[in-house]
Amino acid sequence: MSEEVKTASAGAGPNAEAEKDVQNVLAELKAEEQKAGESANGASADEAAEEARIVAEAAKLGKESEKKDESKTDSKSQKESRPKGRPDYRKNIKSDLTSQQESSDPVAIRKQVEFYFSDSNLPMDRFLLSKVGGSKNRPVDLTLIHSFKRMRHFQPFSAIVEALKSSETLELTDNDTKVRRKVPLPESVDENLDPNVIKVFEDKAMSRSIYAKGFGPEEPSTQFDIEAFFAAYGPTNAVRLRRTPDKIFKGSVFVEFDSEETQKKFLALDPKPKWKGQELIIKSKKEYCDEKVKEIEAGKIKPSKSYRGRGRGGRQNDDRDWRERRAEDQKKGFQNGGRDSQGNNKERKEIQKDARGVPVVQSTANDDSTASAGQKRAREEDGEQTTTNGATNEPPAKKVDVKEG
Numbered sequence: 001m002s003e004e005v006k007t008a009s010a011g012a013g014p015n016a017e018a019e020k021d022v023q024n025v026l027a028e029l030k031a032e033e034q035k036a037g038e039s040a041n042g043a044s045a046d047e048a049a050e051e052a053r054i055v056a057e058a059a060k061l062g063k064e065s066e067k068k069d070e071s072k073t074d075s076k077s078q079k080e081s082r083p084k085g086r087p088d089y090r091k092n093i094k095s096d097l098t099s100q101q102e103s104s105d106p107v108a109i110r111k112q113v114e115f116y117f118s119d120s121n122l123p124m125d126r127f128l129l130s131k132v133g134g135s136k137n138r139p140v141d142l143t144l145i146h147s148f149k150r151m152r153h154f155q156p157f158s159a160i161v162e163a164l165k166s167s168e169t170l171e172l173t174d175n176d177t178k179v180r181r182k183v184p185l186p187e188s189v190d191e192n193l194d195p196n197v198i199k200v201f202e203d204k205a206m207s208r209s210i211y212a213k214g215f216g217p218e219e220p221s222t223q224f225d226i227e228a229f230f231a232a233y234g235p236t237n238a239v240r241l242r243r244t245p246d247k248i249f250k251g252s253v254f255v256e257f258d259s260e261e262t263q264k265k266f267l268a269l270d271p272k273p274k275w276k277g278q279e280l281i282i283k284s285k286k287e288y289c290d291e292k293v294k295e296i297e298a299g300k301i302k303p304s305k306s307y308r309g310r311g312r313g314g315r316q317n318d319d320r321d322w323r324e325r326r327a328e329d330q331k332k333g334f335q336n337g338g339r340d341s342q343g344n345n346k347e348r349k350e351i352q353k354d355a356r357g358v359p360v361v362q363s364t365a366n367d368d369s370t371a372s373a374g375q376k377r378a379r380e381e382d383g384e385q386t387t388t389n390g391a392t393n394e395p396p397a398k399k400v401d402v403k404e405g
Helices: 003-010 016-035 045-083 106-116 124-133 142-146 157-164 195-208 221-229 261-265 285-297 322-331
Strands: 169-173 178-181 209-213 236-243 249-257 281-284 346-354 357-367
Touching: 016 106, 045 322, 142 157, 142 178, 157 169, 209 261, 209 285, 221 236, 221 249, 249 261, 261 281, 281 285
Parallel strands: none
Antiparallel strands: 169 178, 209 249, 209 281, 236 249, 346 357
């Protein structure tokens, strides 16, 4: 056997198994040559070609083994780069969004991709919103969309292209390699996630949304099971599993139906739908949110830091000019405090003098969040923290009607 083959096998890469495979191939070839009684110097043209093929295979095995080792190294470095002390809560998400059987159903494909770009998802989807650029409506590579967990089972890739050609809300661009909305998002929406923008879209969807609780612990099929459960009562735009800050399923969901009419029909059902024979708590999302706001104002639960529009301590949303609000504060006895020119609380200072007549300044923050005498500290109930409209303070669900999470 030539030195070229020996060199190729020796440089096959760090993977010991790959090198062993090459050595076995070479040993078998050598044994065949010896059995035929041929010398290494008398190799025929066919044997020379076979030898070249083995050299190529050895090189290929070497490259593959190097890639595997590089992949393992990258994975290890990513784990090591994760900040110490910061837990990875993704393991608490039990729903498996990659478990669907392979499909080329054009209706299912259109529904899934249209959801990604819909008003029900896009303004709340940090990643996809940055790709679209908000109102800039930049087209997104179909290969990227196909990489999403809930898209991977759609095969072949050409089926996705064909399905989107007949979409009513999306259009293909760049020789059918990219997709975007036919009608861009409003100009007020940019590529960054904005809580105020999210609230606008959430408020629009409020009248067609419901809250339901009683679904028990999460299992791998929970997301799909709950989606199928509500699909029996009418078309849905989104089914969002509600989670704690550490991603544990609360056993409750927000469901956005396609219309207010569908929502009202569902709420009017008698008897109420049951989940696996168990009673569910069902109400409109607005009713649920209003209840949470009242509980916050009563001090029964604690609002999250992102509790918007009602001020600290349950202050109602106030659209008055800052001068009017300051005047009211002053009437209540905050003569030296009240609000500054931006309407923010200022520090109230009480000037006193010590025994020597030297002025002493004592500051007490005029903060609405300070508990008054005898007032109990607000507490959390059921692990829920609510925002202004009562919705839980958790990342907007990616998507989770017909989307990965």
